[in-house]
Amino acid sequence: xxxxxxxxHSFQRNRDWYIDQxxxxxxxxxxxxxxxxxIGIFFFITKEGMAFLFGDVSMSEVFGSMFWEPSDEDAxxxxxxxxxxxxxxxxxxxMIVAIPFSLGAAIFIAEFSSGTTRxxxxxxxxxxxxxxxxxxxxxxxxxxxxxxxxxFDVPVGLNVLNAGLILGLxxxxxxxxxxxxxxxxxxxxxxxxxxxxxxxxxxxxxRVVLPAAKNGLLGAVLLGVGRGxxxxxxxxxxxxxxxxxxxxxxxxxRALTATIAAELGETARGSEHYxxxxxxxxxxxxxxxxxxxxxxxxxxxxxxx
Amino acid sequence: MSxxxxxxxxxxxxxxxxxxxxVGSTPVFARTEIQNKGSDTxxxxxxxxxxxxxxxxxDVAVAVSGGGxxxxxxxxxxxxxxxxxxxxxxxxxxxxxxxxxxxxPLEHIVGYDALAVYTHSDNPTLSMSISQLASIYGRxxxxxxxxxxxxxxxxxxxxxxxxxxxxxxxxxxxxxKKAVLGKGKYRMGTLDMHGSKDVVDLVENTPCAxxxxxxxxxxxxxxxxCIRNGNDDSCVNPSVxxxxxxxxxxxxxxxxxxxxxxxxxxxxxxxxxxxxxxQCILSRKGYAPIKKISCSE
Numbered sequence: 233x234x235x236x237x238x239x240x241h242s243f244q245r246n247r248d249w250y251i252d253q254x255x256x257x258x259x260x261x262x263x264x265x266x267x268x269x270x271i272g273i274f275f276f277i278t279k280e281g282m283a284f285l286f287g288d289v290s291m292s293e294v295f296g297s298m299f300w301e302p303s304d305e306d307a308x309x310x311x312x313x314x315x316x317x318x319x320x321x322x323x324x325x326x327m328i329v330a331i332p333f334s335l336g337a338a339i340f341i342a343e344f345s346s347g348t349t350r351x352x353x354x355x356x357x358x359x360x361x362x363x364x365x366x367x368x369x370x371x372x373x374x375x376x377x378x379x380x381x382x383x384f385d386v387p388v389g390l391n392v393l394n395a396g397l398i399l400g401l402x403x404x405x406x407x408x409x410x411x412x413x414x415x416x417x418x419x420x421x422x423x424x425x426x427x428x429x430x431x432x433x434x435x436x437x438x439r440v441v442l443p444a445a446k447n448g449l450l451g452a453v454l455l456g457v458g459r460g461x462x463x464x465x466x467x468x469x470x471x472x473x474x475x476x477x478x479x480x481x482x483x484x485x486r487a488l489t490a491t492i493a494a495e496l497g498e499t500a501r502g503s504e505h506y507x508x509x510x511x512x513x514x515x516x517x518x519x520x521x522x523x524x525x526x527x528x529x530x531x532x533x534x535x536x537x
Numbered sequence: 538m539s540x541x542x543x544x545x546x547x548x549x550x551x552x553x554x555x556x557x558x559x560v561g562s563t564p565v566f567a568r569t570e571i572q573n574k575g576s577d578t579x580x581x582x583x584x585x586x587x588x589x590x591x592x593x594x595x596d597v598a599v600a601v602s603g604g605g606x607x608x609x610x611x612x613x614x615x616x617x618x619x620x621x622x623x624x625x626x627x628x629x630x631x632x633x634x635x636x637x638x639x640x641x642p643l644e645h646i647v648g649y650d651a652l653a654v655y656t657h658s659d660n661p662t663l664s665m666s667i668s669q670l671a672s673i674y675g676r677x678x679x680x681x682x683x684x685x686x687x688x689x690x691x692x693x694x695x696x697x698x699x700x701x702x703x704x705x706x707x708x709x710x711x712x713x714k715k716a717v718l719g720k721g722k723y724r725m726g727t728l729d730m731h732g733s734k735d736v737v738d739l740v741e742n743t744p745c746a747x748x749x750x751x752x753x754x755x756x757x758x759x760x761x762x763c764i765r766n767g768n769d770d771s772c773v774n775p776s777v778x779x780x781x782x783x784x785x786x787x788x789x790x791x792x793x794x795x796x797x798x799x800x801x802x803x804x805x806x807x808x809x810x811x812x813x814x815x816q817c818i819l820s821r822k823g824y825a826p827i828k829k830i831s832c833s834e
Contacts, residue, residue: 305711473704
């Protein structure tokens with residue numbers, strides 16, 4: 233009787249134990265899937281781009297030449313200098329547009345608004361962040377393009393200005409919510425202490441809260457820059473797709489991401505052109521990784537202190 | 538309530554679809570599908586061919602898509618199409634890559650196309666020589682403004698020539714480069730459009746612009762430039778006729794590539810394209826046929 237009891241007991245424990253193990257492994261797999269995927273993607277991109285990186289084309293040509301003409305039969309050009317200039321100019325202008333907007337919005341939401349106004353603003357900003365990038369590209373193509381032509385009397389409205397404005401508006405909502413988090417992370421006792429010493433609201437915001445949150449705000453800006461470098465569709469549609477070192481904001485350019493998007497589907501696998509596009513992919517991956525990592529480290533540093 | 542209704546309809550549709558698929562896949566109605574992909578210049582006529590052929594042969598469906606000659610050739614190399622359309626010859630590199638992957642692309646000329654140079658309807662330019670085009674498009678671009686050509690374009694304040702080109706996998710891009718720039722390359726800062734029609738659309742709306750595209754994409758809202766071979770030659774207007782008799786200097790053959798000697802349905806389709814009937818469709822779309830044909834109408 234006793235033995236049977238024990239046997240049944242241990243059987244039940246066994247079954248539970250298996251389920252337990254199974255679920256444990258499942259959760260573990262789910263947990264590391266993100267890491268496995270990211271490493272897998274990195275290996276895939278590197279594998280496809282390696283042949284080009286260590287191939288016949290020298291890296292000094294790739295990073296030193298402005299000419300991108302990879303489909304030439306006799307002497308293809310793989311210079312990505314103009315593409316880097318395109319991406320940098322568009323992202324740069326986007327930051328000039330987005331930083332005042334997003335920091336202003338974050339300061340207003342975190343420090344000056346309250347109650348329903350704050351909730352409404354936060355919801356609207358989330359909504360703004362949810363607009364797909366192809367819709368932004370469409371706005372650039374069909375609204376900003378004729379507007380820029382009319383306002384500035386330039387022949388073509390698909391240029392750095394157009395893409396920079398679009399990208400700035402796209403990056404602003406994300407930067408706003410991260411900047412707002414950073415401002416929120418400043419302990420209330422700072423504000424209370426300042427208030428006790430007779431500081432006005434402006435003085436509290438600019439002399440106490442902003443300096444205390446400056447790392448978090450920098451992280452927000454860096455994440456915005458990372459977004460700018462990685463954005464593809466809107467940039468493809470609004471830049472004019474022209475390999476060019478821009479002399480003014482009215483020049484058309486072409487971004488690194490847009491080049492991959494426009495050309496990758498149309499190259500033969502394993503060709504030199506295909507490898508060159510993957511090499512651009514590696515370059516982009518490294519840049520955005522470094523930007524996002526440093527942004528993350530900066531933001532994390534704030535939370536810990 | 539309305540959601541419920543929708544769900545009911547949805548399930549009906551699903552059932553219908555399933556039945557249709559089952560009917561479609563029964564051997565009695567077996568349809569051969571021919572995958573046809575590539576050149577943007579050829580895509581309109583390829584679609585017209587596929588449609589007409591589908592009407593005559595219910596057992597064959599030709600699926601046509603564009604994307605550019607490079608796309609078609611890349612698909613041929615990757616072995617994902619039956620017929621690749623191209624407005625340029627396959628490069629030696631592409632040929633050897635295809636061979637390495639076990640494909641054996643075979644070239645068929647299916648028509649000729651005049652590559653027209655387009656300007657805005659207010660542009661007073663009547664004719665241009667090949668060397669002038671080269672100075673506009675080439676890397677040692679000496680012609681940067683319309684003023685350099687002695688022209689004043691109404692509506693073009695900046696006077697700058699807005700040079701419209703194509704994405705670099707386009708056959709039109711490759712042919713224009715060879716025919717106009719010779720061994721040279723394109724200048725920086727051209728606007729690279731993703732389709733033949735996009736070039737014409739942009740030129741139509743931009744007084745400062747100049748662009749090139751197949752003649753079949755001409756509309757009444759743009760001007761076609763008359764082309765001189767040498768600086769002192771008389772100019773030739775792009776047309777089906779001048780492309781046929783080879784007097785127009787920038788006319789090119791249009792190709793279809795098959796994997797090896799075509800057989801079965803693909804061969805029958807290709808033979809039909811090259812027959813009088815197929816060639817008449819081509820000529821009606823604004824391209825030059827490969828032989829003398831007499832069409833009804």
